[in-house]
Amino acid sequence: MSDSKKPRRDFIKxxxxxxxxxxxxxxxxPFISSMNPGKDTLALAxxxxxxxxxxxxxSLTVIWRGKPVFIKHRTKSEIDVAKNTxxxxxxxxxEDSARVQKDNWLVVLGVCTHLGCVPLGQKASxxxxxxxxxFCPCHGSHYDTSGRIxxxxxxxxxxxxxxxxxxxxxxxxx
Amino acid sequence: xxxxxxxxxxxxxxSPYTGIKGWIDSRLPLIRMMEAEYLKFPVPKSLNYFWxxxxxxxxxxxxxxxxxxxxxxxxxxxxxxxxxxxxRIMRDVSFGWLIRYLHANLVSFxxxxxxxxxxxxxxxxxxxxxRELVYIFGLTMFMLMMATAFLGYTLPWGQMSYWGATVxxxxxxxxxxxxxxxxxxxxxxxxxxxxxxxxxxxxxxxLAFAIVGLVVFHVITLHMTxxxxxxxxxxxxxxxxxxxxxxxxxxxxxxxxFFFIIMAFILFYYPNxxxxxxxxxxxxxxxxxxxxxxxxxxxxxxxxxRAIPDKLGGVIAMFSSILxxxxxxxxxxxxxxxxxxxxxxxYCVLLFAVNFLVLMYVGGKxxxxxxxxxxxxxxxxxxxxxxxxxxxxxxxxxxxxxLTITNYLQSKKA
Numbered sequence: 153m154s155d156s157k158k159p160r161r162d163f164i165k166x167x168x169x170x171x172x173x174x175x176x177x178x179x180x181x182p183f184i185s186s187m188n189p190g191k192d193t194l195a196l197a198x199x200x201x202x203x204x205x206x207x208x209x210x211s212l213t214v215i216w217r218g219k220p221v222f223i224k225h226r227t228k229s230e231i232d233v234a235k236n237t238x239x240x241x242x243x244x245x246x247e248d249s250a251r252v253q254k255d256n257w258l259v260v261l262g263v264c265t266h267l268g269c270v271p272l273g274q275k276a277s278x279x280x281x282x283x284x285x286x287f288c289p290c291h292g293s294h295y296d297t298s299g300r301i302x303x304x305x306x307x308x309x310x311x312x313x314x315x316x317x318x319x320x321x322x323x324x325x326x
Numbered sequence: 327x328x329x330x331x332x333x334x335x336x337x338x339x340x341s342p343y344t345g346i347k348g349w350i351d352s353r354l355p356l357i358r359m360m361e362a363e364y365l366k367f368p369v370p371k372s373l374n375y376f377w378x379x380x381x382x383x384x385x386x387x388x389x390x391x392x393x394x395x396x397x398x399x400x401x402x403x404x405x406x407x408x409x410x411x412x413x414r415i416m417r418d419v420s421f422g423w424l425i426r427y428l429h430a431n432l433v434s435f436x437x438x439x440x441x442x443x444x445x446x447x448x449x450x451x452x453x454x455x456x457r458e459l460v461y462i463f464g465l466t467m468f469m470l471m472m473a474t475a476f477l478g479y480t481l482p483w484g485q486m487s488y489w490g491a492t493v494x495x496x497x498x499x500x501x502x503x504x505x506x507x508x509x510x511x512x513x514x515x516x517x518x519x520x521x522x523x524x525x526x527x528x529x530x531x532x533l534a535f536a537i538v539g540l541v542v543f544h545v546i547t548l549h550m551t552x553x554x555x556x557x558x559x560x561x562x563x564x565x566x567x568x569x570x571x572x573x574x575x576x577x578x579x580x581x582x583x584f585f586f587i588i589m590a591f592i593l594f595y596y597p598n599x600x601x602x603x604x605x606x607x608x609x610x611x612x613x614x615x616x617x618x619x620x621x622x623x624x625x626x627x628x629x630x631x632r633a634i635p636d637k638l639g640g641v642i643a644m645f646s647s648i649l650x651x652x653x654x655x656x657x658x659x660x661x662x663x664x665x666x667x668x669x670x671x672x673y674c675v676l677l678f679a680v681n682f683l684v685l686m687y688v689g690g691k692x693x694x695x696x697x698x699x700x701x702x703x704x705x706x707x708x709x710x711x712x713x714x715x716x717x718x719x720x721x722x723x724x725x726x727x728x729l730t731i732t733n734y735l736q737s738k739k740a
Contacts, residue, residue, distance in 0.1 A: 184511070187511050187512070187514055187525075188510060188511055188514065189510055189514055189515050189516065189521070190514070190521075193514075193515050193516075193521070213612060215611075215612070217516040217517070218515060218516055218517040218519050218611060219516060219517050219611070220611070220612050266496075266637060267492070267493040267497065267637075268492040268493060268495075268496035268499075269489065269492065269493065269614040269618065270611075270612060270613065270614040271614075272614075288614075289614060289615075289616050289617070290493065290614060290617075290618050291632065291693050292693050292694075305632075305635060305636075305637060305640075306637075307636075307637050
C-alpha cells in the first residue's frame with residue numbers, strides 16, 4: 153500500500169467507526185426508554201377525594217401514584233402560624249398562600265424530600281415535630297403546618313401535587 | 327507471519343499429557359492451566375491465616391449462588407406475591423427454611439470475610455505496586471457486592487426491604503436537575519413497587535454473576551504478581567515458596583472449617599440475629615418504620631451518609647469513601663509494604679479499622695447529637711487517612727529494613 157492511500161484509508165475507517173458508533177448508541181434509546189414507567193402506570197395518575205367527612209384539625213392520607221398524599225383540614229391557629237411565619241426563617245422560602253388554594257385545606261405529598269420516608273403527624277397520637285406539622289422519623293426532618301421544611305436534612309418543602317377543587321368538598325389530584 | 331513462527335505458535339498447544347487427558351488438553355488447555363495456577367503455583371511460605379479469607383469469601387460466593395438458585399425456584403418477584411412466596415419457602419417448601427437462612431446468613435459472613443480480606447490488604451500493603459490492579463478489581467467487587475446485597479434485601483418485600491429500598495433509591499434524587507427523572511427510570515414507576523421488585527430480582531442475579539466474572543480478573547492479576555506475604559518482601563528463591571497444593575489448599579480448608587462452624591452456630595441457633603424483625607411485616611407504602619436501619623454491613627457507610635448535613639454532600643461522601651480507597655496505591659508514598667516494618671503507618675491502619683467499627687456502631691443508632699458528632703469525626707478520619715496520612719506518613723516515618731521471608735520465619739521461631 154502506497155503512502156498516498158493512507159489518508160483515504162484512515163478516512164474510511166474513521167467514518168465507518170463513527171457511523172457504527174452512532175448507530176449502536178441510538179439503539180440504546182428504546183432499551184433505556186423501556187425502563188421508564190409504562191402507559192398503564194401513567195394512566196393511574198389521578199385520584200378523586202371527598203373531603204366532607206374531615207373535621208377541622210383532622211387529616212387524611214390518600215394514595216396518588218403509589219405515594220401518600222396528606223390532606224389536612226387546618227384549624228384557624230394553624231393557618232395563622234403558617235401565614236405569619238417570616239420567610240427568613242425558612243430554608244426553602246415559600247409563602248403559605250403559594251402552597252394552598254383554599255386556606256383551610258392543605259394538600260401535600262406525604263413523602264419526605266430527604267430520602268422518601270413517610271413523615272409522622274397524620275394521626276392525632278403522632279408526634280408532629282417542633283413546628284406542629286410533620287416529623288420524619290428516619291433522619292429527623294421537621295415540617296410546619298404548611299408542609300414547609302424547618303429543621304433537619306430535607307432540602308425542600310413537601311411538594312404540592314397538582315389538584316383542582318371539583319366542588320367545595322371534592323378534589324381531584326393529578 | 328513466517329511458517330517457522332506459525333509452527334512455534336502451534337507447538338505450544340501440544341499437551342504435556344497423554345491419553346484422553348492429553349486429547350482434551352491439546353484442544354482445551356484448561357487442565358494444563360489449572361495445574362500451573364492451582365497445583366504447582368508457588369506462594370510465599372510465610373503466609374499467615376489472614377491469607378485464607380480470600381478463599382473463604384469465594385466459598386461464600388459459591389454457597390450464595392447455589393442457595394440462590396434453589397430459592398429462585400420458589401420465589402415470585404412481584405409486589406403482590408413476593409412476601410408470601412418467601413413465607414411459603416419458610417413454612418411449606420421442604421428444607422426451604424434452611425436454604426433461605428443459609429442464603430441470608432452467608433451474605434453476612436461473605437461481608438465478614440471480605441472486611442478481613444480488605445484489612446489484610448491494607449495492613450500488609452498488598453495494594454502497593456505491582457498489585458494495584460488486584461486491589462482495584464477487589465474494591466470493584468466489593469462495590470458490586472454491596473449493590474447485590476442491597477438488591478437482594480429488597481426481595482423479601484418486608485417493611486425494611488421496602489423502606490430501605492426507598493431510602494437508597496432516593497439517594498439518586500439528590501442528583502441536581504435530572505435526579506427525579508433518573509429515579510423514575512430506575513424504578514419504572516413513581517415509587518418502589520411492583521416494577522422495582524421485578525427488575526431488582528433480575529439485577530440481583532446479573533450482578534452476582536458479574537462478581538463471578540470479576541473474581542476471574544482478580545485471580546488472573548494476582549497470579550501475574552504472585553501473593554504478597556506478611557513481610558511484604560518478594561520471595562528471592564524457590565526455597566522461600568511452597569506449592570499452592572497441598573500447602574495452601576489444606577490451610578485454607580482448615581480456616582474455612584472454623585469459619586463455617588461459627589456460621590453454622592449463628593445459622594442454627596440465631597438465624598435472625600443479623601436481620602431486622604420488621605422485615606417479617608409485609609411492605610406497607612403508607613407506614614414508615616420508626617427506625618430504618620440498613621443491614622449491619624452497610625452501617626459504616628450509612629454513618630458517613632448521615633454525617634454530612636447536606637443531602638447531595640452526604641451521598642457524594644458515602645460513594646467517594648470507597649472510591650477514594652482505590653487511590654491508596656498511588657497516595658501511599660512509602661517504599662515499604664508491610665506494616666510490620668512501618669512504625670507510624672501501622673497505627674494509622676489499626677485506627678482506620680477501629681474507626682470502621684465505630685462508624686458501624688453509630689450508623690445503627692438514631693441520628694442524634696452525640697452519634698452525629700462521632701460519625702463526623704469518624705468520617706473526617708476516613709478521608710484524612712487516605713488523602714493526608716497516606717502521602718505524609720510515607721515521608722515522615724523511618725521504616726525498619728523489611729526482613730526476607732527466610733529471616734522472618736527464623737525470627738518467629740526464635
